[in-house]
Amino acid sequence: MKVLVPVKRVIDYNVKVRVKADGSGVDLANVKMSMNPFDEIAVEEAIRLKEAGKAEEVVAVSIGVKQAQETLRTALAMGADRAILVVAADDVHHDIEPLAVAKILAKVVEEEQPGLILCGKQAIDNDMNATGQMLSALLGWSQGTFASELDIDGDSAVVTREVDGGLQTIKVKMPAIVTVDLRLNEPRYASLPNIMKAKKKPLDEKTADDYGVDVTPRLEIVKTSEPVARAAGIMVGSVDELVAKLKEAGAV
Amino acid sequence: MQFGLTEEQEMIVSTVRSFVENEIYPHEDLVERTGEVPPDVAERIKQKTIELGFYACNFPENVGGAGLGHLEFALVERELGRGSMALNHFFGRPQNILMACKGDQIDRYLLPAVRGERMDALAMTEPGAGSDVRGMKCSAVRDGGDWVLNGTKHFISGADHADFVIVFVATGEDMTPRGPKKRITTFLVDRGTPGFTIRDGYKSVSHRGYKNMILEFDDCRLPDAQVLGEVDGGFAVMNEWLYATRITVATMCVGRARRVFDMALNYAAQREQFGQPIGKFQGVSFQIADMITEIDAADLLTLAAADRLDKGLPANREIASAKLYASEMLARVTDTAIQIHGGMGLMDDYPLERFWRDARVERIWDGTSEIQRHIISRDLLRPLGA
Numbered sequence: 001m002k003v004l005v006p007v008k009r010v011i012d013y014n015v016k017v018r019v020k021a022d023g024s025g026v027d028l029a030n031v032k033m034s035m036n037p038f039d040e041i042a043v044e045e046a047i048r049l050k051e052a053g054k055a056e057e058v059v060a061v062s063i064g065v066k067q068a069q070e071t072l073r074t075a076l077a078m079g080a081d082r083a084i085l086v087v088a089a090d091d092v093h094h095d096i097e098p099l100a101v102a103k104i105l106a107k108v109v110e111e112e113q114p115g116l117i118l119c120g121k122q123a124i125d126n127d128m129n130a131t132g133q134m135l136s137a138l139l140g141w142s143q144g145t146f147a148s149e150l151d152i153d154g155d156s157a158v159v160t161r162e163v164d165g166g167l168q169t170i171k172v173k174m175p176a177i178v179t180v181d182l183r184l185n186e187p188r189y190a191s192l193p194n195i196m197k198a199k200k201k202p203l204d205e206k207t208a209d210d211y212g213v214d215v216t217p218r219l220e221i222v223k224t225s226e227p228v229a230r231a232a233g234i235m236v237g238s239v240d241e242l243v244a245k246l247k248e249a250g251a252v
Numbered sequence: 253m254q255f256g257l258t259e260e261q262e263m264i265v266s267t268v269r270s271f272v273e274n275e276i277y278p279h280e281d282l283v284e285r286t287g288e289v290p291p292d293v294a295e296r297i298k299q300k301t302i303e304l305g306f307y308a309c310n311f312p313e314n315v316g317g318a319g320l321g322h323l324e325f326a327l328v329e330r331e332l333g334r335g336s337m338a339l340n341h342f343f344g345r346p347q348n349i350l351m352a353c354k355g356d357q358i359d360r361y362l363l364p365a366v367r368g369e370r371m372d373a374l375a376m377t378e379p380g381a382g383s384d385v386r387g388m389k390c391s392a393v394r395d396g397g398d399w400v401l402n403g404t405k406h407f408i409s410g411a412d413h414a415d416f417v418i419v420f421v422a423t424g425e426d427m428t429p430r431g432p433k434k435r436i437t438t439f440l441v442d443r444g445t446p447g448f449t450i451r452d453g454y455k456s457v458s459h460r461g462y463k464n465m466i467l468e469f470d471d472c473r474l475p476d477a478q479v480l481g482e483v484d485g486g487f488a489v490m491n492e493w494l495y496a497t498r499i500t501v502a503t504m505c506v507g508r509a510r511r512v513f514d515m516a517l518n519y520a521a522q523r524e525q526f527g528q529p530i531g532k533f534q535g536v537s538f539q540i541a542d543m544i545t546e547i548d549a550a551d552l553l554t555l556a557a558a559d560r561l562d563k564g565l566p567a568n569r570e571i572a573s574a575k576l577y578a579s580e581m582l583a584r585v586t587d588t589a590i591q592i593h594g595g596m597g598l599m600d601d602y603p604l605e606r607f608w609r610d611a612r613v614e615r616i617w618d619g620t621s622e623i624q625r626h627i628i629s630r631d632l633l634r635p636l637g638a
Contacts, residue, residue, distance in 0.1 A: 073259050189271055192305035192318045195263045
C-alpha cells in the first residue's frame with residue numbers, strides 16, 4: 001500500500017504572530033516557517049505504518065510556494081520515500097484555499113493511486129479544518145477525521161476519533177482519508193543519516209496549471225485583527241478572598 | 253564567499269535544537285539544584301542520541317561516525333551550547349584524538365567510544381601546569397618493559413563518567429638553547445587500573461553538574477600497548493587533534509548567548525516601567541542592538557574558522573580569534589541581560605544568573621583569553637621577526 005501525506009508550510013508555532021498593518025493577514029515576510037504540526041503527526045504515522053510492514057511507500061506532497069520544498073525535505077528526512085511539490089503561488093502571503101488544495105490533491109491521487117491518505121486535521125495558520133473532508137467528497141472515499149488511534153486491518157481502517165463527548169471508534173473501508181489529531185503519536189526527530197539521505201530522495205516539481213486547477217481565491221479576507229489583549233490579573237491573599245472575588249465576578 | 257546554510261545543515265540545526273529543547277531543557281533545573289545528572293536521564297539522552305545517528309557525529313564514517321565536516325560539527329555544538337553542559341555531555345562527542353589509535357587500540361578504545369559503549373575524558377591540566385602545559389609534573393618512567401606513571405591531574409571534565417582517560421605525561425627532557433624542554437607522551441588509561449584513582453574535584457560556580465575531577469597516578473603501571481601515538485610524540489598528537497576543541501568553546505558560547513539574548517529581548521518587550529515597555533527606552537534598546545551585533549559577529553567568526561579547517565587552510569589564528577571573541581562576547585551578553593532584567597536577573601528563581609556564572613569559565617578553559625591573544629599576535633608578528 002502507498003500512503004500519501006499532504007503537508008503544509010505554515011508559520012512556526014513558536015513565532016509571535018503579527019498582523020500586517022493593512023489588516024489583510026498575518027505578516028509572513030522573514031518569519032520562521034515550519035511543517036504544520038498536525039501534518040508532522042501524519043508523516044510520523046505513515047512512517048510507522050511502513051516500519052510495521054503495513055505500507056510500502058510514503059509520498060509527501062505540498063501545495064503552495066516554492067519554499068514549501070523545505071517542508072518536503074523535512075518529511076523526507078523524517079523518513080518519507082519521495083515528495084511532490086505543487087507550486088501554486090509566488091507570494092508567501094497567498095494562502096491556497098482548501099477547495100483548491102483538495103482539487104489538486106484529487107488529481108495527485110489519480111496519478112499516484114494511494115491506498116491511504118493521512119493528513120493533519122487542520123493547519124495551524126488558518127484553522128480551516130476542511131481539506132481532508134473536501135478531498136474525501138471529491139474522491140468519494142470514506143473518511144475518518146480527528147484520529148487519535150489508527151489501525152489498518154486488511155481492507156479497512158479502524159479509526160478512534162476525538163469527538164466532543166469523548167472517543168468514537170469507527171471502521172472505514174479503504175481507500176480512505178484519515179485526518180490526524182494531536183494525540184495520535186509523537187513525531188520523531190529527523191535522524192542524521194536520514195537528513196543526509198533526504199537530498200538524494202526524489203522531489204518532483206509540478207504547478208497548479210499542470211493539474212488544470214484554478215487557485216484564484218474564492219474568499220475575501222475582510223479584516224484580520226489581533227486577539228483582544230488580556231487584562232492584567234490580581235493577586236489574592238487567601239483562598240477566602242479568591243472565592244469572594246470569583247463570586248463577585250459571577251464565576252462561582 | 254558563500255553565506256547561508258545548505259538544506260542539510262538547516263535540518264541538522266533544527267533537529268539538534270529541538271533535541272536540546274525537548275530532551276535537555278526539562279532536566280536543567282534538577283541538575284542545577286543537585287549538581288548531579290541522574291543516571292537514568294544520562295542514559296536516555298545517550299540512547300536517543302545513538303538512535304538519531306548523532307552520537308560521535310564528529311568521527312569519520314569508516315569508523316562508525318557520521319562524518320560531519322568542521323562547519324557542520326560547529327553547528328551541532330552551537331545548538332548544544334544552548335543547553336546544560338552536564339546534560340549534553342551525553343550527546344556524546346568523543347575526543348577526536350582517538351583517531352590516533354593504532355592496532356588493537358582501535359577495537360579497545362576508538363570503536364567502543366564511537367558506539368557509545370565506552371566514554372572518554374582528556375587529561376592535561378595539573379595544579380602546577382595550566383597554560384604552561386610543558387611545566388607538567390606528571391611523569392612516566394621505564395621499568396622493565398612497562399611504564400610507571402606518577403602525579404596528579406586536575407580540572408578533568410567528564411572523568412566522572414569516563415571508562416578510560418587520555419592522559420598526557422612527561423617522559424623525559426631535552427636540553428635546548430632556551431633551557432630544558434619536556435618530552436610528552438600520551439597514554440590510554442582504563443578506569444580501575446591499579447594505581448589510578450579518579451576523585452571529585454572542586455565545586456565550580458560554572459556549569460554545575462559538569463564536574464571537574466582529580467586524577468591521581470600512584471605507581472600506575474602501563475604496558476607499551478597503552479601509548480597513544482608515538483613515545484615522546486604527545487605534542488604531535490596534541491597539535492594534530494586538539495586545535496578544534498577551541499572552536500567548540502566558541503560556538504557553544506554563541507548558542508548560549510542566543511538563548512540568553514532571547515530572554516533579554518522578550519523581557520525588554522514585556523517589562524513595563526514609567527508606563528511603557530523598557531525596550532522603548534533608548535538605554536535598553538541600544539543594549540539590545542549591541543548584544544545581537546556581537547552575537548552575530550562571533551557566530552560568523554566561528555563558522556568562518558571552521559570553514560577554513562574544512563578547506564584545509566591554516567586556521568590557528570582564526571580559531572583563536574573566534575574563541576577569544578565569542579567567550580568575551582558571552583560575558584558581556586550575559587552581564588547586559590542581567591542588567592536589563594534588573595534585580596530579578598540575579599535571583600536563582602530565574603535561569604539567567606546561571607548563564608552569567610557559566611559564562612565565566614569560557615574565558616579560562618581551553619586556553620585563557622590571554623593565551624588566545626598570544627597565539628593571534630605570535631601568528632602575525634613571528635613572520636616579521638618580532
